Amino acid sequence: MEEKAKLTVGDKTIELPIITGSEEEKGIDISKLRSSSGCITYDPGYGNTGACKSSITFLDGEKGILHYRGYPIEQIAENCNFVETAYLLIYGELPNRDQLENFSNSFTEHATIHEDMKNFFYGYPPYGHPMGILSAMVCSLSAYYPELAKAEPTKEEIDRIAVQLLSKIRTICAFSYKKSIGEPFVYPRPELKYIPNFLNMMFSSPSRAYEIDEDEVNAMRVLFILHADHEQNCSTSTVRIVGSSRANLFASVAAGICALWGPLHGGANQEVIEMLAMIYKDGCNVKKYVDLAKESHGEFRLMGFGHRVYKNFDPRAKIIKQKTDALLRKKGIHDPLLDVAVKLEEVALKDPYFIERKLYPNVDFYSGIIYRAIGIPLNMFPVMFAIGRLPGWIAHWKEMIEDPATKIGRPRQIYTGCTRRDFVPIEKRG
């Protein structure tokens, strides 16, 4: 028998269907609530609102569980490469050898951007934040590939846009970095794999060849995989809501990049390093900043701490911490900011304020230490997150437009402004 929830509004009791997901999580279907009760729901920040059904990623914040298409994140991070992970998220299954080879080869084919697009980079000032540039460039791809920038693309066209985006994003990011430091662009090389190709475009120059460092490549592989999807987070929900108006994938992803940029979301990885540097300069007085976070009523937050969903630990942060230690050890780097981070985590995790609110280090807490060790500049950290998150955005956009139940995203509101009043001519206003 179908499970129902009962809701009493005034003297009327209505029954609402309960939907059960494949991991037994439950949701009350309120899609008919307004027509049957006259009420809407009020849920700022959508903490209790399920906006769609999705079969891409499962996470249980209480238990610290994260699965991509059913596979535990720990197994994917240990065994997959990034392109394979992107395939899994977008198409639902791990690729066989032929599928993976074809998918990877198509990245090589689409790695370059239209030569005219290079002119855009010259228009930006060198200090322009690369997330702004990235978003504008990704949206501009729709002008260069109008045949793909469609409201209702076919399956084959979706495949082509996905590959175009996944491959070109690396080139755009690396070009924006090269422009910011005044060095010539380095073109993608067909013989290089996804991550080495990106690092080569970032770090090769006419005066020095980039030598592939497998430890760096591996650390970046893990980071990209751990960032690849996280169900209905702020940027993915943005991609879905923009796409729900049938805006094309380039435009939808450009909007997702802007959402990710915010310091409460993907921009936090840059903010964490800035915060650690501030604490370091201030004599490593970790307790002072923990106290400040407690006493400032939300004005100063420990960046890289807390999560809307994880209330136990963030499984991604655990893996990243291990990878950080391993990479720094292997490269013989001693990063004083890592010492500050470790101390900060130790003090915060013992503090009743953080314990009561279930605030743990999130994915952004240690990732910046790895990027620093690789030589990625600070303002490029959110860009790294965007490259990693792209497969998830594409997978969600694809799932959304292929789902016949999708409707244009259009939340309601509780109006709290003035009630009806008559216009007052300017000479009579006080």
Ligand code: ACO
């Ligand atoms: N430092 C100090 N206090 C915090 C922190 C923090 N990092 N995060 C939350 N709190 C406190 C809040 O002040 C609030 O306290 P109160 O109950 O006394 O008012 C309580 O914990 C709950 O916080 P909310 O803001 O209601 O939690 P929400 O789920 O809305 O926010 C968020 C989650 C945005 C991630 C928040 O924890 C935060 O701002 N963290 C710092 C920024 C950050 O690291 N963002 C990256 C998140 S991961 C990602 O997006 C990839």
